[in-house]
Amino acid sequence: MIQTLIHILVLLALPPLLLGVITKTKALFAGRRGAPLFQSYRDIAKLLRKGLVLSETTTWVFRAGPIVTLVAVALAALFVPFGSSPSPFSFAGDMILFAYLFALSRFFTTVAALDTGSAFEGMGSARELTFACLSEPALFFVFLALSRQTGSLSLGTMLGASSGGISASLAAPLVLISLGLFVILLAETCRIPVDDPNTHLELTMIHEAMVLDHSGPLLGIIEYSASMKLLVLESLLLSLVLPFRTGSVWLDWGLFVAETLALAVVIGVIESIMARLRMRRVPYLLTGALLLCGSGFVLLVR
Amino acid sequence: MSVLFLILIAVTLLGLSGLPACLLSARSAIGQRVATGLMLLGSLLGLTGVAAVLARHAEPSLSVAWGLPQSRFAVAVDPIAAGFLLPVFIVPALGSIYGLGYWKQSEHPANGRRLGLFYGLLAGAMALVVIARDGMLFLIAWEVMAIAAYFAATTEDDKPEVRRAGWIYLIATHIGTLCLLAMFAYWRHATGSFLLETGHAFTSGAAGTLFVLALIGFGFKAGLMPLHVWLPGAHANAPSHVSAVMSGVMLKMGIYGILRMTSLMPVPPAWWGGTLLAAGALSGLAGLVLAIGQSDIKRVLAYSSVENVGIITMGVGLALLGRSLGLWELTLLGLGGALLHVWNHGLFKPLLFFGAGAVMHSTGTRDMERLGGLAKRMPALAAIFLVGCVAICALPPLNGFASEWLLYLGFFRSLGSPSPVAATSAVALAMIGALAVACFVRLYFTVFLGLPRSGAGEKAQDPGARMIVPMAVLALGCAAVGLFPSLAVPVLEGAVRAWASVAGTSDAGLVLAQVAPLGWISLMGLALVALCVVVYLALRGSFRRAAKGRPTWDCGYARPAPRMQYTASSLGRSIAALFAPIPAPKGQRISVKGHFPELARFEGPRPDAFLERITLPATTAIDRFLPRFHLLQRGQTHLYLLYVLVITIVLLAVGGLGVPP
Numbered sequence: 001m002i003q004t005l006i007h008i009l010v011l012l013a014l015p016p017l018l019l020g021v022i023t024k025t026k027a028l029f030a031g032r033r034g035a036p037l038f039q040s041y042r043d044i045a046k047l048l049r050k051g052l053v054l055s056e057t058t059t060w061v062f063r064a065g066p067i068v069t070l071v072a073v074a075l076a077a078l079f080v081p082f083g084s085s086p087s088p089f090s091f092a093g094d095m096i097l098f099a100y101l102f103a104l105s106r107f108f109t110t111v112a113a114l115d116t117g118s119a120f121e122g123m124g125s126a127r128e129l130t131f132a133c134l135s136e137p138a139l140f141f142v143f144l145a146l147s148r149q150t151g152s153l154s155l156g157t158m159l160g161a162s163s164g165g166i167s168a169s170l171a172a173p174l175v176l177i178s179l180g181l182f183v184i185l186l187a188e189t190c191r192i193p194v195d196d197p198n199t200h201l202e203l204t205m206i207h208e209a210m211v212l213d214h215s216g217p218l219l220g221i222i223e224y225s226a227s228m229k230l231l232v233l234e235s236l237l238l239s240l241v242l243p244f245r246t247g248s249v250w251l252d253w254g255l256f257v258a259e260t261l262a263l264a265v266v267i268g269v270i271e272s273i274m275a276r277l278r279m280r281r282v283p284y285l286l287t288g289a290l291l292l293c294g295s296g297f298v299l300l301v302r
Numbered sequence: 303m304s305v306l307f308l309i310l311i312a313v314t315l316l317g318l319s320g321l322p323a324c325l326l327s328a329r330s331a332i333g334q335r336v337a338t339g340l341m342l343l344g345s346l347l348g349l350t351g352v353a354a355v356l357a358r359h360a361e362p363s364l365s366v367a368w369g370l371p372q373s374r375f376a377v378a379v380d381p382i383a384a385g386f387l388l389p390v391f392i393v394p395a396l397g398s399i400y401g402l403g404y405w406k407q408s409e410h411p412a413n414g415r416r417l418g419l420f421y422g423l424l425a426g427a428m429a430l431v432v433i434a435r436d437g438m439l440f441l442i443a444w445e446v447m448a449i450a451a452y453f454a455a456t457t458e459d460d461k462p463e464v465r466r467a468g469w470i471y472l473i474a475t476h477i478g479t480l481c482l483l484a485m486f487a488y489w490r491h492a493t494g495s496f497l498l499e500t501g502h503a504f505t506s507g508a509a510g511t512l513f514v515l516a517l518i519g520f521g522f523k524a525g526l527m528p529l530h531v532w533l534p535g536a537h538a539n540a541p542s543h544v545s546a547v548m549s550g551v552m553l554k555m556g557i558y559g560i561l562r563m564t565s566l567m568p569v570p571p572a573w574w575g576g577t578l579l580a581a582g583a584l585s586g587l588a589g590l591v592l593a594i595g596q597s598d599i600k601r602v603l604a605y606s607s608v609e610n611v612g613i614i615t616m617g618v619g620l621a622l623l624g625r626s627l628g629l630w631e632l633t634l635l636g637l638g639g640a641l642l643h644v645w646n647h648g649l650f651k652p653l654l655f656f657g658a659g660a661v662m663h664s665t666g667t668r669d670m671e672r673l674g675g676l677a678k679r680m681p682a683l684a685a686i687f688l689v690g691c692v693a694i695c696a697l698p699p700l701n702g703f704a705s706e707w708l709l710y711l712g713f714f715r716s717l718g719s720p721s722p723v724a725a726t727s728a729v730a731l732a733m734i735g736a737l738a739v740a741c742f743v744r745l746y747f748t749v750f751l752g753l754p755r756s757g758a759g760e761k762a763q764d765p766g767a768r769m770i771v772p773m774a775v776l777a778l779g780c781a782a783v784g785l786f787p788s789l790a791v792p793v794l795e796g797a798v799r800a801w802a803s804v805a806g807t808s809d810a811g812l813v814l815a816q817v818a819p820l821g822w823i824s825l826m827g828l829a830l831v832a833l834c835v836v837v838y839l840a841l842r843g844s845f846r847r848a849a850k851g852r853p854t855w856d857c858g859y860a861r862p863a864p865r866m867q868y869t870a871s872s873l874g875r876s877i878a879a880l881f882a883p884i885p886a887p888k889g890q891r892i893s894v895k896g897h898f899p900e901l902a903r904f905e906g907p908r909p910d911a912f913l914e915r916i917t918l919p920a921t922t923a924i925d926r927f928l929p930r931f932h933l934l935q936r937g938q939t940h941l942y943l944l945y946v947l948v949i950t951i952v953l954l955a956v957g958g959l960g961v962p963p
Binding site: 096129216 | 706848
C-alpha cells in the first residue's frame, strides 16, 4: 500500500524535473547557465493559473483532448514498475492496455489539434499518426520478446523478472531490444532526432505543432502529461537495462530517481550533439527500431 | 422445439416484412411503418428465442423431408448459431427504424417498396443461413441472401455507378456461390449426405479440399483480401441502412460459414490456422491502408470493414491453430475474441454507416473533401459518431478494445506453444491498431471538425429522432460491452465449446475468466471515465472564463481560411507513401518546373491496387477467352432453360445410376 502511494507520488511529482534536467544539460553543452532545474514546475503552475483562449472554430473535442491524454497516460503509468517497487496494478494482458491507453491519448491529442482547423496542427497530427504506425508495432515486439523470455503476460512481472535473468545468452537480444526501445522513447516523447521541442519553426515540428493553439491550463496539462509520458517510458527502459537492486526498498527508490535523472541527462546529451533528422528520414529511423526489436524477438524464439 | 418455432416465425416475419407495403400505394407511409413493425416484432421474437437457447443450454433442432431429393429441411440453433443470430436480430431492425427517417416512402415512391421488400428478405435469409443444417437448404438461403442484398444495394439503379457496383457484387457473389456449390457437392461425395453433421472422417486431401473451397467461397462474402473487390463499391452505393446491414451482419455470414464448416471437420492441420492468420493480417493492414486513401466516407467505412473482417479471421485462425496444437486456451481466446469482435463490429459499424447516411442526408454529399465543421451544426450526431470512431479504433474503454484484447492475449499465449511464430500476429494487430487510429482521426476531422470546406454543410442540422435513436442505442451497446465485457463471457464460452467439441480437444475445464481477467478491463474502463470527469470538473471554471469568439491563432496569421486546412488526402498522404505499393499511386506527383510552371494535376483518392493490378487485368484476360462460347450464348432465355433440362437429364443418365433414391 505504502509502495503504491510512493509510486503515485513519484509519478505526480518527478516528471517536470526530468524536463528541467534535459534543459539544463543542453544549456551546459551550449556553454550557458540555463534555466533552474525546477523551472518546469513554475511554468506548469503558471500555465494552470492563467486564462485560456478558445478559438471559435473549436468544439468540445478540443477541450477533451488534453484531459483524456492526461488521464490515459497517468493510468498507463500504474502498470509499470518503478525500480524495484511492483506496479500498483498488474494483471494478465496489462501491457496491451498500456499500449492502447497511449493510443487513446494519441487519438485525442490529434483530434483536438485538428479541431483548430489550422494547417500547422494538421502537419503535426499527420506526422504523429504516421510515425505511430511504425513505433507501435516495435513496442509490441518488445512486449513479445519480454513475454517470451519471462513467460509472463503482465508488464509488472515481465519487467520485474528480468532483474536477475540477464545471462550471457540473453545479452544479444536484450541489447537489440533496449536500443529499439530507446528509439521508441525518443520518438514517443518527441525528442531529437525525431522532433525538436525547442524549435521555432512550426513547419518542422510534431508534438509542439499539435499544441500551438492550446493555452493556459490546457497547455499546462499537455506539458505535464508529456513529461509524465517521458517518465513512464524511461522506467520501462530502465527496468530492462539497469535491473540493479540494493536490497533496501528506500534505497531502491533513491536509485530509481537517480537512474531516471541520469537517463534524462543522456537524452539531453543526445539532443545537444545530434541534429534533428529531416522529416522524410524519420520513418527510416523508426523502421530501424522496428527491425532491432523484431530481431531481438527472433533471437529469442529461434 | 417451441423455441425453434419461435425463431422460425421470426425468420418468416423478417423475410416477409416488406410484403404488405407492396400491396399499398407507392406514397403511403403506412406500408413502411408496417414493415418496421413486423421487423421489430420478428426481432423481438427471435431475440427471445436466442435468449432461451442460451439460457437453457439446449440445442433445439428440426429435420423434416420437404420434397427436394437428397435434402431435408434441417435447422438447428446451437450456441455458434445463437451468437451469429444476435446481430441478425438487432441490426436490421434498428436499420428499419432508421430507414423511416432516412428513406421515407413519401420521398422515394419509385423504389421505397422494393427496398423494403428486399431489405426484409435479406434479414430473413441471413437468419435462415445461420440455422440451416442441410447443404441444399443452406445454399438456397445463401442465394436468397445474396440476391436480396443485390436488389437492396442497387435501390438507386438509375445511377450508372450504382449499377456498376451492383454488377461487380453480383459477379463476385456468384463466383463465391460456385465454390460453395462445389464444396457442398464434394461434401455430399465425401460423407454421403447433404446434412451438415459432425462425426464424419475425412482423408487429409478431402478435408483440405473442403477447407480451400470454403475459404474461397465464404471469403468472397466476408470480403477477405484479395476477394474484397466487390465490397467498397457495393457498400458505398447502397442506401446507408443497407450498407449497415451488409457490413455489420452480412459479411459475418462468410465468417460463420468458415466456422461452421471447420466445426464439422476433425482436427485440422496447422496450415489452416496459419493461412487464416496470414489472410486476416493482410486484410487488416491492406484494408486500412486503402481506407486511408479514400475520400468517400462510405468507402472509408467499407474498407475498414475489410480490416475488421481481417481481425476476426485472425481470431478464427488462432482458434484453428489451437485445435491443431491441442492448446485449448488458444482456441478459447482466438474464437472468443473473434466472436466478440463479430458482435462489436455489428455495433459500431452500423453506427458509423448510419452516421455517414445522416451526413449525406443533410449535406447531400459523401465526399470528405467538401465537408468539415459539421460538429457545430450537428452536435448530437458528432458526439455519437465520435463514440463509434473510438470504439472501432479498439481504444479503451469501448467495446472494440475488449475483443482485440482477447486476441492479443491469445497471440501472446502462443509464444509458449510449438509455433511461437503465430505470436507475430500481435505485431500485425498493433500496426492495424495504429493505422485504425490514423484512419478514423482523419475521417472524424474531415467531416466534423475544423472549418467547412464547401457550402455543402450550410443547412445541415441534427437528424430526427428516428435516425438518431438507433445510433444512440448502438453507441450505448458499444459502451456497455466495452465497460462490462464479462457479461458476454458465458455466451462466448458456450460457442467455443460447441465449435471445438468435435475435435476431441480436452478443454481441461479452462474458462475464459482464468486466461483473460476481463474484470480488470471493466475496472480500468470505469476508472478512465471517472478520472476524465474529475479533471473536467476541475477545469470547468477556466473553461467558463475562457476568451472565446476569436479565430484560431494559427501562429499569428490573422485570417485562416478553410482551404488552408489539412484535407482528407493530405492527412493520408504520408501513410499512403509509407505503404506505397498497396494504394496504387495515380497522378499523384505534382512537379513544378520553370519560372512559369504549367498546370499541375493532383488526384485525390487512391485506387485499390488489388482491383487495378490483379482483378481487372485478370478479367480482361478472361474476357478475351470467353467469346469462344458465343456459339452457345444466343441471348434467348428459353434456350438456356433447355440447356439446363438437357444437362440435368444427361447427368441423371450418366451418374444417376449410382445414387440411392
